[in-house]
Amino acid sequence: MIHTRGLTRVFTMKKETVEAVRGIDLDVEPGRLVAFLGPNGAGKSTTLRLLTTLLPPTSGTAVVAGHDVTRDPAGVRSRIGYVGQKNSAGESFRVRDELVTQGRCYGLTVSDAVARAGELMRLLDLEDLATRRPGTLSGGQRRRLDIALGLIHRPDLLFLDEPSTGLDPKSRADIWRHILRLREAYGTTLFLTTHYLEEADNMAERVVIIDNGSIIADGTAEQLKNDLAGDSITLTAHTGQDAARAADLTGGVAEGVTVRVRVPNAPAALPECLRALEAAGIKVAAAETARPTLDDVFLTLTGRSLTDDDLPA
The missing domain is CATH 3.30.70.100 (Alpha-Beta Plaits)
Structure with missing residues (x-):
């Protein structure tokens, strides 16, 4: 579902070159739930933007959901969903209308978009909110709506950029319950970033850790903890x-x-x-x-914590 070789991204800021992503080789099989971890400034967000066609790579190749991100970005976008850190829905339309409009943007007929919106509202417990405007929803409700918007066109691959950040523990648990239900229902490949290491530890089948733009660890959480931390x-x-x-x-x-x-x-x-x-x-x-925890793994590899917040972005 994801195949990259030598993927890089270089920025030039104030005549200074910054290598945000340095030669990433990554393969993700269909149907997997992969957690992509790293501290601030490690290259997580840049990598996600490369894989979702929001940034062109400086060099290297990436094929996502069967389409090359450089030669066929529209093909990539037609087969992926992306739930960013900020809210996706506008403030002017009701929840059901937001979903139907998103479906129409992806080429669904009106009847198919309405049916798909109803299906997702049932799965994500949004039916009672169908006539509400997004601005009146709680944080957890808005994140469920964001996920529904990312899934409206039945993507093969869903990117989730810190889906539970800022939510209280109950809402976080609720979001994960819905994410796992959706995965069971559709078999969607999930590629997510998170700052909550226990989420990656408990939910992900595979953990990939990035630091300074390079992948430094890749395996199941248990493998990484046993082999690298103890x-x-x-x-x-x-x-x-x-x-x-x-x-x-x-x-x-x-x-x-x-x-x-x-x-x-x-x-x-x-x-x-x-x-x-x-x-x-x-x-x-x-x-x-x-x-050990996943933070212990990162500490063993780098000498610092995965949750360091004072690293340069």
Whole structure:
């Protein structure tokens, strides 16, 4: 559904060259749910704009939904849906009219557009809002309308750019419930960005991480966590001196009285670790184990957090 080779995008700003995307090779199979992650300024949004024909590539190739983004952008647009970070609907028409108008823009007949709008309103629980204007809807309701607008023409591939950002936890869960229902109903390929790492961890079948314009990790969430981060053991010592000695013995990192140790299998490694510390005369006040997160994966690869907000855009 997505096939890129050597995809790049270079910007020139104030006579300075910025490589926003650097030679991306990416393949996405039909029907998959792929999360595309990276901190601010990593190249996520630029890559999405390249794949959706909103930006031309500087070099390289991209075939999306069977059409080349450079030679046949209209063909790409006819087979994809795009839900951006901002609201898609206008303020002048009612919800049903917005959907019908969007369907007509994609070439549907009036009757087909009306039928498709009704189908999506049922699936996305928008039927009771059909005569409301978008400006009167809640944030979660507007996002459901945005998704319906992106799906009105039955696209093979739907791009979702941070679909749940800014929503409260209940609305976020509601959006995901509807996204998964739609995927089950239509088998649509989903390619999404999100700042909520637990969403990618729990929902995506595949996670692709980008940093400085290059893909640095690609696999299932479990594969990435097992291969690149590992479990962690957190030890609390009685003194900073004990923590420093424990870190030297275990190969961990001491911060005050806390020691963090990366291991392949924390539950199995913890008893042996505690025995070794006891034999060395190091007293431990508390110990706990934890599975890694996707942020731990990124931290292992780059030395910083995926959720850093102070990176240059």
